[in-house]
Amino acid sequence: MAADMETLTSSKRVFINNVDKYTSKYVAQFLSSCVPGASYVAKQFEDEEEIKPSSQGGTFEIVGTVSGSEKKSGFAVEEYSNLTRQELFHHLKESDVVVYNIYNENADQIEEASWAVSALHGDMNSFPRPKTFILISTLMTWALIKPLDTDDAKTPFTEEDYKRRKPHHNFNDHIAVEKLVVKLGRSNQSQFSTYVVASGLQYGMGEQAFHFFFKTSWMGEEQEVPIFGDGSNFVPTIHITDLAGIVQNVIDYNPKPQYLLAVDESHNTIAEIISAIAAALGPGKTRNVPIEDLILLKELTQAEIDHLFISLRMEAFFVTYNFSIKWVSKKGIVENIDQVVEEYKLARGLLPIRICVLGPPAVGKSTVSKKICKHYKLHHVKLKETITETLAHLESKVQMEESNEDDESQEAQELLNTLKTNMEENDGRLDEQCVLQIMKDKLKTKPCINQGFVLDAFPKTYNQAKELFSVEEDENADKQSSIQIIPEYVFCLDATDEFLKERVLDLPESVVQETSYSFDTFLSRLEMYRKNNSDDEIVINYFDEQEIPPQHIEINGEDPEYVLVMEKVIKSVGKARNYSSTTKHLDEEQKLAEIRLREEEEMSQAEAGHIEDEEEQQRAQCWKEWNGRLEEAKQQDEELLMTEEESAKQYLRCTVMPVLSQGLSELCRIRPSNAVDFLAEYILNNNPEME
Incomplete structure (x- = not known):
């Protein structure tokens, strides 16, 4: 007992990638509350009380990368972002345990996980103490495995069958890194041990792949929750907290098998799972719809769709009989749907x-x-x-x-x-x-x-x-x-x-x-x-x-x-x-907004056209009035000119023309050399007023 308790006297530093993503987040959060070695000691002394953190032995010390979240997690003592490979390797070397999650939401981490395990393996002789590398992968690397018994397809696969596994065509990269991790851990297990934890479809704590069905049931907008296809495929599942418990046990036990399955004891079809969700949250009714309808969905990623159509019967034999796990949902999501629903509401703030x-x-x-x-x-x-x-x-x-x-x-x-x-x-x-x-x-x-x-x-x-x-x-x-x-x-x-x-x-x-x-x-x-x-x-x-x-x-x-x-x-x-707002609502709201915008533009254009017509009419009226006034003024000017002209003519006829006519007659008769001076002198000498 003293030797076992000695494992609890020092904390362990655990590196986890992307601690702000679903799987890594809840694994990290779970480990942050666990005492190193606690699961091993609990297995040896099952009658003892649960081992809790104390001043002698703290919890796992969680560090890890984040994908861009500005908010601190609260359970990780250090969070890193935008690291160079040199900086990342420094943090990996400082950690006692390195956990790399390449499950659905972390598929982009496959290349980095391959590099990390290879780099650590190449430098393992310089480790001051033994190091453990754990890869959290997916059962999609088993998707195309052939049945153990062609006459009895219900016989479940166990960890011992992992060498026979064949991946879904979208998960070839996953199986490649799985094989690399297992291979590199065989050279010196005492100094650098490596493990692959192949996870079933995860649920709990707000949901991930099943979230679409939870949300559809919760919203109640559909009278029947859709089941894509016939729903007869068996989906291996694991509660996210139970997955974290398996990771904890791997760290504490350092087991001999390198490849472990993380699945609960359920053998539910996807139709049974969706029906349980619909009954617990929604109308309780489901309907089978064509698989092609998935193309119209924006809520599910391709990786999640692939997981929903996997059909495998799995049994985590080694995990069940050798680890000390306080199962949250050992019998599966259908048997524990009420508890899972409460977690869903709490995690989503619903x-x-x-x-x-x-x-x-x-x-x-x-x-x-x-x-x-x-x-x-x-x-x-x-x-x-x-x-x-x-x-x-x-x-x-x-x-x-x-x-x-x-x-x-x-x-x-x-x-x-x-x-x-x-x-x-x-x-x-x-x-x-x-x-x-x-x-x-x-x-x-x-x-x-x-x-x-x-x-x-x-x-x-x-x-x-x-x-x-x-x-x-x-x-x-x-x-x-x-x-x-x-x-x-x-x-x-x-x-x-x-x-x-x-x-x-x-x-x-x-x-x-x-x-x-x-x-x-x-x-x-x-x-x-x-x-x-x-x-x-x-x-x-x-x-x-x-x-x-x-x-x-x-x-x-x-x-x-x-x-x-x-x-x-x-x-x-x-x-x-x-x-x-759901995607459906957002689309409807966008359409309504576009309709309202078009109506507003049409009204605006109609109003602008109406104003322009009124202005045109006003301009035409003003132009007509101005032309009328101009014509009237012109007519008045002409009448005035005619009056003045008549008056001038009358004046000339009475005063000037008689003398001028006589002078012109005299001018023509005499024909002087200077006609103008002659005419001027004649008019002056014959002016009636001077006489």
């Missing part, structure tokens, strides 16, 4: 938001509820629509299953008959108990439990709230699901009666018909609301008792688009706890 919006009629509850649903991607739950939806669903279910006389179809038929009878007895309306049960069933559906909901204008009374949200007393009832439907936030919208009356009077006729808000009907509903909320036991008092204090928001005409209301809601609720 938590439901449950909201109740209350208030008098016509205050805008539905409008605000729709805005909240759009912002947080929640489900809008309204009483009338839920009842209609329930009846339609039961009708459809009964019609589809008329040929199947099973218990489920009989229950649907009985419930439908009960509801119809109840409506006949109550003038087409359901009594309160039926309404409450329908609403409770709606809030317990997977979409509402997963993403959350906005409960619009219901419950209306204290007793309804108590019945709807109370935890079941029956021991067989699902108390957890009752707790999961209680709203976290209650918003009470309110306004003065005068404001509400004016709003209803101003509603367009089309809106009045759509909402059944005739003025008389509205007044009776408003009166009923005020009465229900004037007693001691009112609906908001129930939430107060449950320590969910309602938040009152005053509605007035200064905020017609409810911008200020939404600011208050968002400030109270905080950030969304759901996925951001």
